[in-house]
Amino acid sequence: MNILVIGSGGREHAIAKKLIEDERVTNVYCAKGNPGMKKDGIIPVNIAEDDHTGLIAFAEEKQIDWTFVGPEIPLLNGIVDDFQKAGLKIFGPTKAAAMIEGSKEFAKKIMSQNKIPTADYQAFTSYDEAVAYVEEKGAPIVVKADGLAAGKGVVVAETNEQAIQALHEMLKENRFGQNGEKVVIEEFLAGEEFSLMAFVDGSAVYPMVIAQDHKRAYDGDKGPNTGGMGAYSPVPQISDEVVQTAVETILKPAAKGMIANGTPFQGILYAGLIATADGPKVIEFNARFGDPETQVILPRLTSSLAQLVIDLLAHQEPNITWSDQAAVGVVVAAEGYPQNYAAGMPIPSIEGCPVYYSGVAGEDNLSANGGRVFLVEANGETLEEAREKVYRALADAKLSKMFYRYDIGDKALIKN
Structure with missing residues (x-):
């Protein structure tokens, strides 16, 4: 094959x-x-x-x-x-079905039509109207570019001033081009975030094990949003009951809603969720595997991914099995990321852990050629064991003009 x-x-x-x-x-x-x-x-x-x-x-x-x-x-x-x-x-998914990621407003309409729990929102193209809405609702509030922005088009504003600055950058300064010509402003949701992905074939939904991503650049969830600085799986502070509720009230209605919309979905449906006091709610949908969640979820898949895809393409129910082991992945990024970042630094060998490369160039001797350069992943019987392995491997690496977060998985250890 x-x-x-x-x-x-x-x-x-x-x-x-x-x-x-x-x-x-x-x-x-x-x-x-x-x-x-x-x-x-x-x-x-x-x-x-x-x-x-x-x-x-x-x-x-x-x-x-x-x-x-x-x-x-x-x-x-x-x-x-x-x-x-x-x-x-x-x-x-087809182009039409991928709009569940391509437009925040499209996704919100699918959620509204199918009673999928999510934050209240309004969409705007007018800067003045958007500012008036922020001033009416008040912070904290969330401002999102409607289209794709590589994980950087979301601002969780703690003050009205921050929200208005984000609106100015998107609608006035054209920071994200046509992807930011429309914005979606949402109510702020408090709770624990997690990523729930599923293999989807029309109305058939096959959930994966969950993960938690770390979007901010620096320890303690400080600094600007990035494409993701690390992830871990499982997420023990999210109960099986919450996950099952999310499957029944979010993933399955979304799959059926896409069919009703005339845009049936086949592929990977990613739900970025938050466990609120009122149950799980949707932050965003994506139309593909998450990055870096994929690098900690697929190592836990014990059945064949190739056979799984073959079955889904044939509209047959696949056999899917998962390991009970934990996985932790830490992204190594170039100095300066996600703004202007360094390049050309040599990539050291990493001993004892799988490495997934992204922003690299060269042949025999790899060098940095992107914002997120590579991810180091480790498995263990527990999150503590996996985390210890991955950070030991990184500590032994000779990194130049690169950085990584030291707290990937800390939330799980603190809360359990």
């Missing part, structure tokens, strides 16, 4: 590594991939994610059995639609 993975980051590295574990898989190609993936036998392919014609030609030439789409931008560019038109199997 030959498989193509679309994408180039740590998430795609984790997906491709899991796929290649199946003895029936001959080759896993990754476009564009990155040179760090070669360490796990993955074959990078120098074709851009937006070159649908080139990717289709490659899939035909290499007799790719099916393709797995990692990032959101190719999905929203309609790569699934184009592959399907070419008669090729591909796993991921």
